[in-house]
Amino acid sequence: MHIVIMGCGRVGSTLARSLEKRGHTVAVIDHNIEAFRRLGPDFEGQTVKGVGFDQEVLAEAGIDRAEAFAAVSNGDNSNILAARVVRETFDVHNVVARIYDPGRAEVYERLGIPTVATVRWTADQVLRRLLPAGSEPQWRDPSGSVRLMEVHVDRSWVGRTIEQIEDATGARIPFLFRLGSGQVPRRSTAFQDGDLIYAAVTDARLAEVEAILADRPKEL
Incomplete structure (x- = not known):
């Protein structure tokens, strides 16, 4: 581009x-x-x-x-x-x-x-x-089965809560980066434009989680 x-x-x-x-x-x-x-x-x-x-x-x-x-x-x-x-x-x-x-x-x-x-x-x-598409690895457990990823989230998710994102993906969102600092979100925390989301996800489901968050949310 x-x-x-x-x-x-x-x-x-x-x-x-x-x-x-x-x-x-x-x-x-x-x-x-x-x-x-x-x-x-x-x-x-x-x-x-x-x-x-x-x-x-x-x-x-x-x-x-x-x-x-x-x-x-x-x-x-x-x-x-x-x-x-x-x-x-x-x-x-x-x-x-x-x-x-x-x-x-x-x-x-x-x-x-x-x-x-x-x-x-x-x-x-x-x-x-x-270049937000896809995800960037931040940490991987010694067994290689679980990763902490910085995941791109489509802007259409703005306003959805962390609980809704977790329910839709099956991943866990332990923290996010907002306004220049890290935050440990509540499940009721709403995703805002500009947020960087970090998701804990197994290797086996990484592609699936990326695909879900890169697309518009389905009705929850």
């Missing part, structure tokens, strides 16, 4: 190279053309000079065909503004914004913009939010 990144610092350049290696097309936006040197000579994606909240710059970067957008410049306000423009003007729902001030993250999450605070940031976290 096509992904647009605003910001070509260490974070943005690392993301761009990682995404390109995974077979995606990438466009990188930065107001400083010297920053594109971080991409290296082997980068085959597009580079666009400008700011990521300028609609003409976004159009040049191919935002009209993009399936994901990451705002990882060094300015909170620029990142949030760009993420909102991309989501609200260009109807790209899969966006993530890097935030230096974790105290502001909850406000932006309520605006529907998933955020990653710098103090907790890693390239893997951003990649996971940009």
Whole structure:
């Protein structure tokens, strides 16, 4: 898929190279053309000079065909503004914004913009939010029969409770990641947009659980 990144610092350049290696097309936006040197000579994606909240710059970067957008410049306000423009003007729902001030993250999450605070940031976290399909292993028991997986949950499950998710999948949800921190949910806790769900599941049922949560929930 096509992904647009605003910001070509260490974070943005690392993301761009990682995404390109995974077979995606990438466009990188930065107001400083010297920053594109971080991409290296082997980068085959597009580079666009400008700011990521300028609609003409976004159009040049191919935002009209993009399936994901990451705002990882060094300015909170620029990142949030760009993420909102991309989501609200260009109807790209899969966006993530890097935030230096974790105290502001909850406000932006309520605006529907998933955020990653710098103090907790890693390239893997951003990649996971940009490429949510499937699951990522977090722990496996010594016998190899049970795993703790970070599982992609389709947005249509928003509003369903942990109890409903567990009943539908037969898996257990020991914790989730929300607004920059881990939580041990109650069975009555509702799944929210932007949540990362961790499921304890046997190897034998992993594919089944993934398929259930990747699809729309059936009437419970």
